[in-house]
Amino acid sequence: MASVTFDGQRHKVYVGISIPPKHWDKEDQKALTRGYSHTSNGKINDTLKDPRERLLKCYDDHRAVGTFPSLATLKAVAEPVQAAPEPAPEQPIPEPEPAGPGFFTTFATWIESKALTQSPNTLRTYRTSLRHLRDLQQAEGYAVDFATVGNGFARHLLTKRNLVDSAVHKNLFRLKHFLTWAINNGFPVVADPKKFGWQLREQDILTLTRAEVQRLSDLDLSARPALDNARALFLIGVYTGLRFSDVAALRPEHIQADRLRVTTQKTRLTVTVPVRPEARPLLARVSEGTLRPLANQKLNGHLKELARLAEIDAPTERVR
Missing domain, CATH: 1.10.150 (DNA polymerase; domain 1)
Structure with a gap:
């Protein structure tokens, strides 16, 4: 990928070449050529040299007349140049498509x-x-x-x-x-x-029982604010049925007296969700700005620790 930056804008132009990441020198922005396994990488550097020079020339030509090249122009310039056709032999040899x-x-x-x-x-x-x-x-x-x-x-x-x-x-x-x-x-x-x-x-749908949700809610996490924050996010999802991406995006303007009105992240549909009594103190933390959104992976790590503390450990079969 060629990264072309000008006038405060960054454009990505894909050149259609791939290489194992371990073969790429990030500092010099070229393929490594030292070592037996890297012997063929020199050809990749030679291949990348041509579109790099064509992109630079395209930019210079446009600046010379006071314009900037468009992204479509840059992509066209980076495309491989069609080789001139060779004269057909007297007895043509069939070639693959x-x-x-x-x-x-x-x-x-x-x-x-x-x-x-x-x-x-x-x-x-x-x-x-x-x-x-x-x-x-x-x-x-x-x-x-x-x-x-x-x-x-x-x-x-x-x-x-x-x-x-x-x-x-x-x-x-x-x-x-x-x-x-x-x-x-x-x-x-x-x-x-x-x-x-x-x-x-x-897929099998794994659920918590009411008793397990209650044990999770009853945990004293005053000494562990990170786990308390993760629990609040999870329980909002439990009580509202919202996807995690929508829970993480909740803002005070989404919260009304007895309901939520949210435009979902995945489908862009606007939904109205009744608020259960258990969810109200948790949503109050959203309005106060004391509930911090987390990445999904980070939340999952916290949930494992919360389940351990709440002794949610019933044997469960999962078929993969």
């Missing part, structure tokens, strides 16, 4: 185009799927493009990435969404996106 044009670049650009209509978390999941496809190309040793995409993707997610059933389903859904858009916009997609699927088994 070329790979589809710029699959990874097109996917990345499509994701960025969704920024105005999708939440940051949704964009993050699409970038994760793109990263899985890059990993597939590196692990399997073939070019992933519009002609080959989908081959072995589910198997790669299961065996190499060790993803669970629901995660495989979601990654294939995102790929189908992109490929449907690509077909509608004239890209040479070979496979039928409708045939990409994964039989999804409904």
Whole structure:
């Protein structure tokens, strides 16, 4: 990725090349070339040199006439230059069909185009799927493009990435969404996106009993404010049914006398939620500004400690 910054704005231009992170020199911004395993990285540096020089020349040419290049112009400049056709031999030798044009670049650009209509978390999941496809190309040793995409993707997610059933389903859904858009916009997609699927088994829903919720609520956490903050966030979710992303985004203006009125982070739908009596003192902490939002992963770590303190330890079967 080329990061182009001017006039206080930063633009990302994807060049369609991937490399293992351990082979990349962050300080010098180039591929490592020392050592036996890095012997082929010199070609990557040579490949990156050309778009770097073309991007710099594009910027200089625009500044010379008092303008700035647009993001679309920068992306066009960074695209590989088409080689001049060679004269056909007297007896042409059949060659394999070329790979589809710029699959990874097109996917990345499509994701960025969704920024105005999708939440940051949704964009993050699409970038994760793109990263899985890059990993597939590196692990399997073939070019992933519009002609080959989908081959072995589910198997790669299961065996190499060790993803669970629901995660495989979601990654294939995102790929189908992109490929449907690509077909509608004239890209040479070979496979039928409708045939990409994964039989999804409904997840087991694990719940706490009323007694367990009460034990959690009754814990004396006056000496452990971090755990008390995490408990309050969790119990607001229990009492309101809101997703964690919506609990973390609660503000005083969302709280009315006996209800919450919230525009959800995931679906952008506005919902009205009645407030149970147990939730009111917790929501008062939101209004007072004394309840701190946490990252989901951090909250999960605190919940394990809270469950231990509340002796929530009933044996439970989970099928994976």
